[in-house]
Amino acid sequence: MALIGTTVPARAQTPTLKIGVLTDLSGPYKDIAGPVAVACVRQALEDFGVAGKGMNVEVVSADHQNKADIGVSVVKQWIDRDGVDMITEVANSGVGLAVAGVAREKNKVYLNCGAATSDLTGVQCNPNTIHWVYDTYMLAKSTGSALVKAGGSSWYFITADYAFGKALLRDTSQFITAAGGKVLGSATYPFPGTTDFSSFLIEAQASGAKVLGLASAGADTINQIKQAQEFGLKMTVAGLLVFISDIHALGLDAAKGLVLTSSFYWDHDDRTRAFSNRLKPKAPSVRPTMVQAGTYSATLHYLKVAAAMGVAQAKADGAATVERMKAMPTDDDAFGPGSIRADGRCLHPSFLWQVKTPAESRGPWDYYKLLDTTPANQAFRPLGEGGCALVKA
Amino acid sequence: MSISSRTQTDIDRAAGEAAPVVPKAGSMFGFSRTQAIAFAIMVLLVVLCPWVLYPVFLMKVLCFALFACAFNLLIGYVGLLSFGHAAFFGMGSYITAWTVKHWGLSAEVAIILGGLTGAALGLVLGWLAIRRQGLYFAMITLALAQMVYFFCLQAPFTGGEDGIQQVPRSSLFGLLPLDRDMAIYWLVAFVFLAGFLFIHRVVHSPFGQVLKAIRENEPRATSLGYRTDDYKLIAFTLSCTLAGIAGGTKALVFGIATLTDVHYSMSGEVVLMTLLGGLGTIFGPVVGALVVTAMENYLAQFGAWVTVTQGAIFILCVLFFRKGIVGTVGGWFRLEL
Numbered sequence: 220m221a222l223i224g225t226t227v228p229a230r231a232q233t234p235t236l237k238i239g240v241l242t243d244l245s246g247p248y249k250d251i252a253g254p255v256a257v258a259c260v261r262q263a264l265e266d267f268g269v270a271g272k273g274m275n276v277e278v279v280s281a282d283h284q285n286k287a288d289i290g291v292s293v294v295k296q297w298i299d300r301d302g303v304d305m306i307t308e309v310a311n312s313g314v315g316l317a318v319a320g321v322a323r324e325k326n327k328v329y330l331n332c333g334a335a336t337s338d339l340t341g342v343q344c345n346p347n348t349i350h351w352v353y354d355t356y357m358l359a360k361s362t363g364s365a366l367v368k369a370g371g372s373s374w375y376f377i378t379a380d381y382a383f384g385k386a387l388l389r390d391t392s393q394f395i396t397a398a399g400g401k402v403l404g405s406a407t408y409p410f411p412g413t414t415d416f417s418s419f420l421i422e423a424q425a426s427g428a429k430v431l432g433l434a435s436a437g438a439d440t441i442n443q444i445k446q447a448q449e450f451g452l453k454m455t456v457a458g459l460l461v462f463i464s465d466i467h468a469l470g471l472d473a474a475k476g477l478v479l480t481s482s483f484y485w486d487h488d489d490r491t492r493a494f495s496n497r498l499k500p501k502a503p504s505v506r507p508t509m510v511q512a513g514t515y516s517a518t519l520h521y522l523k524v525a526a527a528m529g530v531a532q533a534k535a536d537g538a539a540t541v542e543r544m545k546a547m548p549t550d551d552d553a554f555g556p557g558s559i560r561a562d563g564r565c566l567h568p569s570f571l572w573q574v575k576t577p578a579e580s581r582g583p584w585d586y587y588k589l590l591d592t593t594p595a596n597q598a599f600r601p602l603g604e605g606g607c608a609l610v611k612a
Numbered sequence: 613m614s615i616s617s618r619t620q621t622d623i624d625r626a627a628g629e630a631a632p633v634v635p636k637a638g639s640m641f642g643f644s645r646t647q648a649i650a651f652a653i654m655v656l657l658v659v660l661c662p663w664v665l666y667p668v669f670l671m672k673v674l675c676f677a678l679f680a681c682a683f684n685l686l687i688g689y690v691g692l693l694s695f696g697h698a699a700f701f702g703m704g705s706y707i708t709a710w711t712v713k714h715w716g717l718s719a720e721v722a723i724i725l726g727g728l729t730g731a732a733l734g735l736v737l738g739w740l741a742i743r744r745q746g747l748y749f750a751m752i753t754l755a756l757a758q759m760v761y762f763f764c765l766q767a768p769f770t771g772g773e774d775g776i777q778q779v780p781r782s783s784l785f786g787l788l789p790l791d792r793d794m795a796i797y798w799l800v801a802f803v804f805l806a807g808f809l810f811i812h813r814v815v816h817s818p819f820g821q822v823l824k825a826i827r828e829n830e831p832r833a834t835s836l837g838y839r840t841d842d843y844k845l846i847a848f849t850l851s852c853t854l855a856g857i858a859g860g861t862k863a864l865v866f867g868i869a870t871l872t873d874v875h876y877s878m879s880g881e882v883v884l885m886t887l888l889g890g891l892g893t894i895f896g897p898v899v900g901a902l903v904v905t906a907m908e909n910y911l912a913q914f915g916a917w918v919t920v921t922q923g924a925i926f927i928l929c930v931l932f933f934r935k936g937i938v939g940t941v942g943g944w945f946r947l948e949l
Binding site for chain 2: 249280281285288289291293296299300312313317343383
């Protein structure tokens with residue numbers, strides 16, 4: 220009772236900063252983002268020490284159910300009725316892009332972590348949006364060029380027949396060729412709804428390529444990895460968009476040897492381990508994916524800037540807050556030092572990992588070994604090539 | 613024996629249906645007294661609610677309510693279960709979004725274009741689908757709608773899985789800007805009420821009587837000299853037109869058109885709305901749309917419970933509200949809503 224009494228005057232003095240985590244809490248992206256992403260945002264509040272700095276920060280979360288209209292109405296309601304100032308996470312490109320439009324219209328801050336589309340910092344960029352973790356360009360570049368350097372000189376692709384798959388195929392092929400590798404062929408499978416990939420795997424095997432590239436995502440990729448293992452495929456399998464939660468679900472027997480790109484791995488260095496261990500009480504059974512760690516990193520940076528410019532000002536003008544966020548270098552335990560570019564792209568190194576064999580792994584979640592690092596200044600699409608209007612200005 | 617008893621019930625039903633509706637049709641736009649009162653209450657709610665509830669949410673309810681009413685025109689009055697209505701809803705929303713964004717059309721023209729898209733698509737797909745009845749009809753519409761979905765996934769103009777984004781709300785007649793939520797709300801409310809009245813008028817016209825006759829007994833309607841296929845095709849096209857209008861309106865409200873709108877789960881959702889509200893009742897789909905949209909909207913804050921709750925409510929409805937909410941509640945008070 221006494222405690223409540225003492226916090227009331229503080230709340231009356233400083234306005235409350237509200238963070239909305241819009242994510243997938245019930246569908247296919249639940250494990251890569253979902254409840255753990257919300258936990259990561261709370262962890263950022265704790266690590267920043269909002270209470271000690273006299274700030275009031277509230278976190279709300281909602282399930283966008285992977286429908287853009289639900290995402291838009293939730294975010295509009297958050298902003299208009301509940302006074303939410305910053306929206307983060309938002310896996311699913313369709314929802315992610317739609318929310319960017321709302322953030323701009325209402326002049327709020329939008330830190331996307333879960334969407335893959337590079338349009339967020341390209342043709343559809345806006346002054347209220349920062350794209351934090353990864354995009355299709357970064358996945359293609361890291362997996363394509365770094366793996367060729369590591370000896371994967373000839374490739375065969377299994378591609379999902381929709382824009383995301385085709386973009387990955389196109390971009391990755393470009394980087395492979397540029398790095399001196401060869402693309403021997405690609406099999407396109409109907410999306411969605413394909414579950415049997417055996418004929419594609421046989422084609423891949425017959426091509427004689429060293430690497431099998433999986434230009435797909437989610438359940439399809441998991442099925443392909445499993446079936447490649449069952450077929451005893453003698454190729455290095457490279458998943459273009461695979462998360463550690465997928466590896467955990469697959470098990471090392473099925474996933475061993477798989478090569479993938481991720482900008483975060485919990486056991487990478489002392490700082491990432493420290494962050495992941497701090498998160499442990501909030502999410503005891505899992506280690507965070509790069510998307511979840513990204514919501515931590517993004518929220519922490521936002522809090523730093525909001526504290527520096529004053530909460531009232533941060534609430535008043537989202538674009539100005541984002542401007543300040545771009546000016547201040549980022550640094551946190553999950554992503555290390557980094558920066559944010561004019562087009563809203565957050566820059567940090569990307570890592571190429573290989574999944575350990577069961578013999579190499581010391582236990583659950585000890586899954587990756589590092590193959591190669593693409594430095595931050597090379598990991599993402601060059602500033603001028605995205606077609607973002609903010610760059611010319 | 614069985615034939616004669618069935619014929620007797622058919623006659624009873626036909627007589628029972630014709631008696632209350634026809635004499636009053638001229639007097640109150642086809643509404644019975646209770647229906648007229650219910651309609652007045654609905655109009656009042658549509659006008660008053662935006663001051664109490666969040667307008668964007670209400671607009672979504674109204675768009676889905678129109679969609680569900682359009683669907684109900686088919687299942688409730690012709691007995692055709694279309695499992696592909698998302699195709700017309702979604703294409704309507706794509707066309708409206710695209711024409712507003714790239715041609716800068718004014719809102720009403722874009723919505724009408726959305727409706728015409730639904731109509732054209734409905735005419736073609738319906739022409740194929742109405743040749744079969746029952747489950748086969750449902751499966752054919754589902755298959756055709758999946759083809760439309762595939763087209764939307766692949767066609768460059770739809771933006772694939774990203775959808776058409778940041779569509780401006782445009783203006784009404786090129787004069788009144790619709791950027792404010794309340795401004796566009798009145799447009800949406802008008803579209804919904806006009807569509808609702810149109811459907812009601814269709815159902816209570818001589819044409820609507822023939823549709824009901826087809827629903828009750830198609831061979832008999834044929835034997836009476838009606839070309840049932842023509843009637844079914846017209847009803848199907850009308851329903852698709854309204855679905856397209858609903859989709860186009862929704863695209864303007866949210867400024868987006870995405871694959872969600874053409875996905876088969878959207879077809880399922882409209883079936884759910886109609887069943888939940890009450891099949892073949894004029895207010896049922898509206899109530900169903902309200903319940904389903906409210907669940908999606910308000911349960912979003914409770915994490916993973918949206919789908920679980922939706923499922924539970926659906927099961928409860930099937931078990932205890934066999935005629936849907938409006939059908940059952942109306943039955944308690946002996947009202948035909």
